[in-house]
Amino acid sequence: MAPEQIRHQRHGGGDDGLPEESGESGGQVQRQEFDIDSVLDEIDGVLETNAEEFVRGFVQKGGE
Amino acid sequence: MSEGRFSGEQAGVRRVMGIETEYGISMPGVPHANPVLMSGQVVQAYADSVGITPRHARWDYADETPLRDARGFDMGRAVAHPTQLTDEDPTLLNVVLSNGARLYVDHAHPEYSSPEVTTPRDAVIWDRAGELVTRAAAQRLAQSPPGIVLYKNNTDGKGASYGTHENYLMRRSTPFQDIVRHLIPFFVARQAICGSGRVGIGDDSRDVGYQLSQRADFFEVEVGLETTLKRPIINTRDEPHAEADRWRRLHVIIGDANHADVANLLKMGTTSLVLAMIEDGAVTADLTLQRPVATLQRVSHDPTLTTPVELVDGTRLTAVQLLWRYHELAAAYLDQRSPGELDPDTAEVMQWWERILTLLERDPMEAAPYLDWVGKLQLLGGYISRDRLEWGDPRLRAIDIQWSDVREDKGVFTRLERAGRFERLVTDAQIENAVTHPPEDTRAYFRGRCTEAYREHVIAASWDSVILDVPGSANLVRVPLLDPVRGTRELVGEVLDTATDVADLVRRLSA
Numbered sequence: 020m021a022p023e024q025i026r027h028q029r030h031g032g033g034d035d036g037l038p039e040e041s042g043e044s045g046g047q048v049q050r051q052e053f054d055i056d057s058v059l060d061e062i063d064g065v066l067e068t069n070a071e072e073f074v075r076g077f078v079q080k081g082g083e
Numbered sequence: 084m085s086e087g088r089f090s091g092e093q094a095g096v097r098r099v100m101g102i103e104t105e106y107g108i109s110m111p112g113v114p115h116a117n118p119v120l121m122s123g124q125v126v127q128a129y130a131d132s133v134g135i136t137p138r139h140a141r142w143d144y145a146d147e148t149p150l151r152d153a154r155g156f157d158m159g160r161a162v163a164h165p166t167q168l169t170d171e172d173p174t175l176l177n178v179v180l181s182n183g184a185r186l187y188v189d190h191a192h193p194e195y196s197s198p199e200v201t202t203p204r205d206a207v208i209w210d211r212a213g214e215l216v217t218r219a220a221a222q223r224l225a226q227s228p229p230g231i232v233l234y235k236n237n238t239d240g241k242g243a244s245y246g247t248h249e250n251y252l253m254r255r256s257t258p259f260q261d262i263v264r265h266l267i268p269f270f271v272a273r274q275a276i277c278g279s280g281r282v283g284i285g286d287d288s289r290d291v292g293y294q295l296s297q298r299a300d301f302f303e304v305e306v307g308l309e310t311t312l313k314r315p316i317i318n319t320r321d322e323p324h325a326e327a328d329r330w331r332r333l334h335v336i337i338g339d340a341n342h343a344d345v346a347n348l349l350k351m352g353t354t355s356l357v358l359a360m361i362e363d364g365a366v367t368a369d370l371t372l373q374r375p376v377a378t379l380q381r382v383s384h385d386p387t388l389t390t391p392v393e394l395v396d397g398t399r400l401t402a403v404q405l406l407w408r409y410h411e412l413a414a415a416y417l418d419q420r421s422p423g424e425l426d427p428d429t430a431e432v433m434q435w436w437e438r439i440l441t442l443l444e445r446d447p448m449e450a451a452p453y454l455d456w457v458g459k460l461q462l463l464g465g466y467i468s469r470d471r472l473e474w475g476d477p478r479l480r481a482i483d484i485q486w487s488d489v490r491e492d493k494g495v496f497t498r499l500e501r502a503g504r505f506e507r508l509v510t511d512a513q514i515e516n517a518v519t520h521p522p523e524d525t526r527a528y529f530r531g532r533c534t535e536a537y538r539e540h541v542i543a544a545s546w547d548s549v550i551l552d553v554p555g556s557a558n559l560v561r562v563p564l565l566d567p568v569r570g571t572r573e574l575v576g577e578v579l580d581t582a583t584d585v586a587d588l589v590r591r592l593s594a
Contacts, residue, residue, distance in 0.1 A: 055465040058502065062462065062482075065493055070481035076114035077484050079238070080191035082105040082245025083310035083336065 094359055094420030095429035096352045099252035099525060099567045101199050102210045104340050105192035105245040106217055107234035107487070118191035121231050125193040126176040126186055129220040133519075135178050135538065179544045181519050181535035182212060183527030192245050193217065193233065198527030199546075199567050202428045203352035205522055207344055208509050212517035214342075218489045235340045236279065236487035237297035240480060242287040244301040246310065247340040251333045251355060252325065252567060257362045262333065263306055263317050265361050268370040268392075269354070269409055270316050270337050271379045272402040274299060275388055276439055277350035279339035280456030282463065282474070282483040284384055291475040292384065293463065295456045297339040299383035305375055310336050316375060324546035325567055333358065342487065342496040344508035345435055345453035352432030353406075356413050365416040370408060371395045386460055388447050403443045410436055452506050458499065459486055529562070529570030532579045533588075540585040553586050560589050 067073035108125065110116035130136065177187040183198030195213035200206050217233045224231040238244045253262070278295035282288075286300045294300075307315035320334045335354065341347035360366050372378055373393045381390050382402045391399040400408070414433065417425060425433065435453075442449040451461040463479055466472055472479060488494040499505060521531030526547075533549050534541050542559055543550045549562045564570050575592070582588035 055461070056469065058462065058499065058504065059465050059469055061502065062495055062498060065495060065498060066478070066485060067481050071477040074240075074477045074480045074484065076112065077107075077109055077239050078114050078241060079107050079109075079243040079245060080118050081243045081311055082190050082192045082194075083248070 093426065094363070094417055095426050096203055096355045096359075096432050097201050097426065097428060098355050098358070099199050099201055100203075100206055100351060100355060101197045101250045102206055102213075102351070103194060103196040103246070103248045103250070104210070104213055104235060105189055105194045105247070106489070107236050107239065107245065108192055109232050109234070111229040111232060113229065119188065122188040122191065122193040123176050124224060125217070125220045125231060125233065126178060126188055128223040129186060129216055130176075130178045132219050132223050133181075135180075179530065179534045179541070180216070181521070181531050182209065182517055183521035183525075183531035183534075184209065184213065184216070186216060190245075193220075198521050198531065199525040200522045200527075201524050201568075203348045203355065203432055204428060204509065206351040207347045208513050208517045209522065210341075210347060211344075211509065211514045214489055215514060215518050218491065221490055232493075233489045234484065234487040235342065235489055236484070237339055238281065238286075238301070240281070240283045240288045240483070244286070244298060244314075246298075246336055247338050248310075249335040249338055249351065249354065251335065251358055252323075253331045253333050253358055254362050255323075255327070255329050255331050257331070259319070259331075261361050261364075261366075262358075264369075264371060265366040266357065267305060267316050267375050268372045268394075268405060269357050270335075271372055271375050271382060271392065272405040272409075273350070273353065274339075274379075274383055274456075275402045275406065275443060276353070276436075276454060277338060277341060277346045278383065278454075278456040279341060279346075279487075280459035280483070282480045288480075291473070293386055293460055293474065294383040295386060296383040298337060299380050302337065302376055302379060316379065326565055330567075339455070340487070341455055342500070343453060343455045343458065343505050345439065345506050346455050348432065348508055349435055349439065352428070353409070353413075353436055356416075356429070356432065357409060360412060360416050363416070363420070365420075366412055368408065368412065369394075369396070370405065386447065386456070388443060403440055406436075407440055407444075410440060452504060455496070458496075458505060459483070462495070462499070523572035523576075524568070526564040526567050526570035528572050529564060529575050529579070533562075536579065536582075537585045537588070551585055551589060553589055554584075555586060556589075562589075562592065 108118050108121050110121060179185055185196040187194055195216055197209040197213060200209055214235060221231060221233050237247060274296040279297050281294050281297045284290035284292045284294055302314045302316055304313050304315045306317045306319060307313060308319045309315065310318060314336065316337055318334045318336045321331060323330045323332045338350055341350060371394065373395055378392050382392065388401055388403055392402060392405055393399050439450055439453060447457055448461060450457045463482060466479065482495060485493065486495040491497055521527045530544055530549055534544065540552050541549060542552045547564050549564065551560045551562065553560050578588065578591050582591060
């Protein structure tokens with residue numbers, strides 16, 4: 020189902036803070052793929068050093 | 084605010100709504116610490132940090148009786164003397180916050196129940212205010228190592244799940260069977276947008292892999308009253324906290340806790356729109372699914388979004404195509420009901436809805452900056468390829484858990500968002516403001532401001548009343564708030580601004 024079938028685009032106007040249909044967001048995604056290594060480097064510093072023990076220790080009771 | 088806005092005269096996303104979140108809770112290095120006591124400590128720690136004594140502004144569990152509501156406030160005279168309200172279980176702590184929210188111990192989790200709001204955007208803002216509330220509690224508790232850590236997620240991956248529930252005020256006159264029929268297919272499909280992603284398949288992660296939703300594997304039936312076992316796609320709990328002959332509060336238990344603004348906005352906004360269509364009889368297609376519970380899980384288990392769902396008429400669609408059906412119905416509905424300009428909240432939801440479905444249809448990974456499950460999958464995929472991990476690797480499960488850590492320095496989502504990798508729809512300033520200020524267009528405004536200004540005198544509060552101890556009065560005074568769209572800034576702001584003390588406030592509200 021093609022997105023151009025969708026109505027209501029006209030309600031938007033231009034200056035609504037939404038990403039443009041193609042270029043801008045595509046570029047953002049490109050950048051994301053490009054710098055995934057630097058993201059991993061940053062997140063490395065956050066992660067628990069002993070993942071197995073950390074996962075084992077995360078025990079919850081059911082709720083609701 | 085006129086009632087008309089909530090009875091379909093203006094078609095759109097606006098209605099009274101809110102989000103309740105039970106946070107995961109853990110003491111580092113002490114896996115079997117008592118979660119009930121820890122949850123009590125969280126509530127106490129937050130209360131201490133903002134100078135609230137939990138014995139003030141407790142929750143009023145008294146059954147409500149219908150009350151006259153001529154001007155929104157019909158002063159009821161006392162149900163109990165203050166001394167009768169002093170019994171309390173230390174593990175069942177409750178506080179009403181100055182933003183109109185409730186922070187309390189629910190079973191074995193601290194729960195933040197947002198104040199009532201009227202737009203999806205405000206739902207996001209006051210939901211995120213809850214993240215700051217729990218973060219503040221965790222910060223305070225960290226001063227006594229090992230501290231207590233909170234997680235905005237919905238499962239431990241070992242068989243336990245805890246909820247993030249949405250509430251939507253609906254017209255009582257809408258047949259419940261219509262809600263069931265038209266909402267189940269939507270709920271099966273919407274996890275493609277608002278799932279938060281999860282490492283592990285099966286309620287206890289018996290199989291390895293990744294799925295869209297934290298919650299899908301915990302659902303067993305289509306309709307029911309339970310929330311803790313035999314969880315239903317449609318929950319029938321019916322406590323309207325409003326005039327019961329006019330309103331139903333639809334209690335939605337199938338959602339995940341969202342971090343991503345776009346996912347959270349769309350969860351609330353598209354659901355509210357579908358409800359509006361149901362109320363107005365505008366879901367003209369029969370989208371009833373075959374085997375909805377099994378389909379819910381199959382859809383969740385397929386991050387490629389290619390798994391077909393089968394309608395009772397034999398039509399096979401993907402979850403995204405099914406969501407397009409709802410989007411088209413909504414577009415037609417809005418065209419018919421609100422020709423011309425849509426209100427900004429509805430326009431925003433419709434545009435994001437279209438944008439996200441377009442991305443998901445083209446390549447789900449393109450939605451990484453907008454949706455929790457895709458952003459999480461992208462990060463996990465990065466680790467898998469860099470470190471050659473298998474899906475069963477505990478590092479991936481650890482990342483999944485740490486994703487939702489509420490601490491600013493430790494939370495993986497928070498770090499990624501700070502790095503600009505998630506689209507923001509609301510600002511830090513808006514969220515910080517919402518920690519201490521109530522929404523202005525619901526009764527939460529009165530609850531929050533009254534709590535803030537007269538903390539010493541608010542003996543108890545609930546969704547639909549505030550009980551005040553007024554000096555010079557022998558009895559307590561109950562201010563009923565049965566109508567969710569009274570008690571607003573427009574109606575009581577001036578009285579709250581200019582009242583000289585609580586007695587003056589009560590006198591002027593009664594006048």
